[in-house]
Amino acid sequence: MSTELSESQDLNGLEQEENGTTRLTDICSGTVGSSMASIAEYYAGKSVLITGATGFMGKVLVEKLLRSCPEVKALYILVRPKAGQSMQQRVSDMMKCKLFDRVREDDPEFYQKIIPISSELTQPGLAISPEDVEKLGACINIVFHCAATIRFDEPLKHAVQLNVLATQQLLSLAHQMHHLEAFIHISTAYANCDRKYIDEVIYPPPVEPKKLIESLEWMDDGIVRDITPRLIGGRPNTYTYTKALAEYVVQQEQHRLNIGIIRPSIVGASWQEPFPGWIDNFNGPSGLFIAAGKGILRTMRASNDAVADFIPVDVVINLTLAAGWYTAVHRPKTALVYNCTTGGINPFHWGEVEHHVISSFKRNPLEQAFRRPNANITSNYLINQYWILVSHKFPALIYDLFLRLSGQKPQMMRIFNRLHKAISLLEYFSSQDWEWNSENMSMLMSQLTPEDRKTFNFDVRQLNWPEYIENYCIGTKKYVLNEDMSDIPAARQHLRKLRNIRYTFNTVLVVFIWRVFIARSQMARNIWYFVVSLCFKFLSYFRASSTLTN
Structure with missing residues (x-):
């Protein structure tokens, strides 16, 4: 896209911040719907490039585009061939996913609009062939950059390569797209989590990305590992650190490309679309929910009063598509940032989640x-460690001992160790609060027609949290674990069996303590008889009182 195109139109009522990020001050007068195409009409006939299309959010984006914008011309998706599985096989497997059932009903031939492009984000030029570069340059109208490593403990070198360098190279590719109208980058609301108040602006980067990239080229892995804590500073991990750098890299192109940046918080299962509770992975809260449902997770260090800033995946995707439309139509001179969060609008707390x-x-x-299922959330470190020992490690040791004695491979301690690692990575986000400004998100909503507000709904004020969590938990059962809902009676029977086993174990434990400790000590027996007689007197008193009353 030429520079003349990107700068040819200004947006009325926009104010330039000192750091170059656009903030809304006055919304254009009049309704957009009366003079502009709807979102679906805008995407009609457009060719879209999507990175990260085989990931969780990417799949939902592909499905939503195909279902709600049926006249879209083509979706080009960057796909990394895996060992033993070709690019075409990966796309074919993705298309068979239950997520696409509604699209499949409307258009059985929908897959013909999906055009895979072989790519590798860690390679120069994204490993896209010259023929494909030429093809993309000639036809792409909108780019949605969803690809990133979401591992919190990713080594810094690899995180920079995937989240920063790959973004740089995609931007270079975007400059070769002659008909590009919008470049939408998916970031994270926690990119600036070292701040308590986060505005819809691009903050100065923690380090100049170019200098960091040049330094990492000659450093060996050991040196990088040693200096990583000093580099990331107040941020908890390499993920948030590199996402902040990527935002800055994207912002540098705002005078040559029409750019929008979406910052979702903790992305969870779908709220409404294509059906409530859809989820396909163990990442983030999903793994914790499953561990709690299985009775494995019994304690977690978090603040009951801290906001659990979950955002349904369909809310993020609806906002993303609306932002793509708005960015392309209005062509703001500088990047608009959208904090896609719920905490400041419809808060829900970790204690309520539990x-x-x-x-x-x-x-x-x-x-x-x-x-x-029975979990305990506490912010106290010592209490949490006590429950980890009593409710996690001790049962795991007993169960593994049972497996060894029965000739099976012990596994429970390994499962608990992985769970503790996952929980420790999330503790930073579950024990404190942030305040996000969401003016641009509200502004964008006001610019939609009533019909688009229904079709591309991202109004989280309508979100009913108990209903959402119920559907989320059922979604983990149906779509992640592939369990049949018709088997719920048997599962309930299993829980009753576990309850009876627990009662039996507690009874045996009490009898054991009595026989070993109390029965052999005169003092212990005296205390025991005193407690029992006291209880008997209380019962007799209440029984007598009840008789007199009657």
Whole structure:
């Protein structure tokens, strides 16, 4: 896209911040719908490039475009061939996913609009062939950059390569696209988590990306590993650090490309589309929910009063498509940032999450649970360590001992160690609050027609959290674990069996303590008889009082 195109139109009522990021001050007068195409009409006939299309958010984006913008011309998706699986096989497997059932009903030939492009984000030029570069340059109208490593503990070198260098190279490719109208970058609301108040602006980067990239080229892995804590500073991991750098890299192109940046918080299962509760991975809260439902997770260090800033994946995708439309139509001179969060609009707290997750899994239990669902959230380190020892490690040791004695491979301690690692990576986000400004998100909503607000709904004020968590938990059961809902009665029976085992174990434990400790000590027996007689007197008193009353 030429520079003349990107700078040919200004947006009325926009104010330039000192750092070059656009903020809304006055919304254009009049309704957009009366003079402009709807979102679906805008995407009609357009060719779209999507990175990260085989990932969680990418798949939802592809599905939503095909279903709600049926006249879209083509979706080009960058796909990395895997060992033993060709690019075409990966795309074919993705298309068979239940996520695409609604699209499949409307258009059985929908897959013909999907055009895979062989690519590798860690390679120069993204390993896209010259023929494909030419093809993309000639036809692409909108780019949605969803690809990134989301591993919190990714080595810095690899995180920079995937989140920063790959973004740079995609921007270089975008400059060769002659008909490009919008470049939408998916970031994270936690890119600037070293701040408590986060505005819809691009903050100065923690380090100049170019200098960091040049330094990492000659450093060996050991040196990089040693200096990583000093480099990331107040941020908790390499993910948030490199996403902040990527935002700055994208912003540098704002005078040559029409750019929008989406910052979702903790992305979870779908709220409404294509059906409630769809999820396909163990990442983020999904793995914790499943562990709690299986009775494996019994304690977690978090603040009950801290906001659990979950954002449904369909909300993020609806906002992303609306931002693509708005960016292309209005062509703001500088990048618009959208903080896609719920905490400041419709807050939900970790204590509430615990209650609703446990309640949901008791109503709709997972199959072959290890124990009955029951979790405890605490912000106290020592109490958390106590419960880890009593409720996690001790049962894991006993279960692994049982497996060894029965000739099976022990596995429970390994599972708990992985769980503890995952929880430790999330503790930073579950023990504190942030405040995000969301003016641009509200502005964008006001610019939609009533019909588009329904079709591309991202109004989180309408989100009913207990209902959402219920559907989320059921979604993990149906779509992640592939469990049949018709087997719920059997799962409930299994929970009753676990309850009876627990009662039996507690009874045996009490009898054991009595026989070993109390029965052999005169003082212990005296205390025991005193407690029992006291209880008997209280019962007799209440029984007598009840008789007199009657």
